[in-house]
Amino acid sequence: MTIEQTTTQTQNEIIIEGNTRAGKPFRPSDWVDRMCSTYATFGEDRKLKYSPYLKPRVVNGVRCLAVDLKLKVVNPEGYAQLMHFADENQLNVLDASGNSIAVPH
Template sequence: MSVLIASFTIIGKTHDGKQFRPSDWADRLCGIMSVFGTDRKMKFSPYVRPGSLPTGEKCVMVDVRLYKLEPLAYNFLVNFAKDNHLRLDYADDSLS
């Protein structure tokens, strides 16, 4: 079985078109990948960032470099999307 390792975006819509809930799911998901800086403020990982698409849908952008640093975290995010039937949009920067 071949697995695509690339940057991807988790889109807050299920495969059947329903909006994923709760509305702050993207911030919560990115929060588990964040750290507290020396200023005692939470900072999102540069590899896992919340955002929104031009259509207004919430999303989480995952950088392929996360796989090299922490493959378990990368796989967790892929499986989160699959388990919740969320749409994934893969970029063209796959690892060989």
């Protein structure tokens, strides 16, 4: 799987950074891949395909997880678990403008 290098995002997504609110890198360092794999499915070609609602990203040199807010409608329980994970681990969450926000629930 590849990581998309970007500093832009859409109005319909939030970014969960791989840094804590204290500015320290979150460990394990492969948490983004683990999260994407949790929501992935196997396609007809028997290859693992990431959910269209979760995308690994690198923003300003930091590994991040882009979360499409449609996930809240399509999979409310999964969205709630993801937000709980971000909150419990004190991960920094960014809105569409790149501003740090409280973890949405």
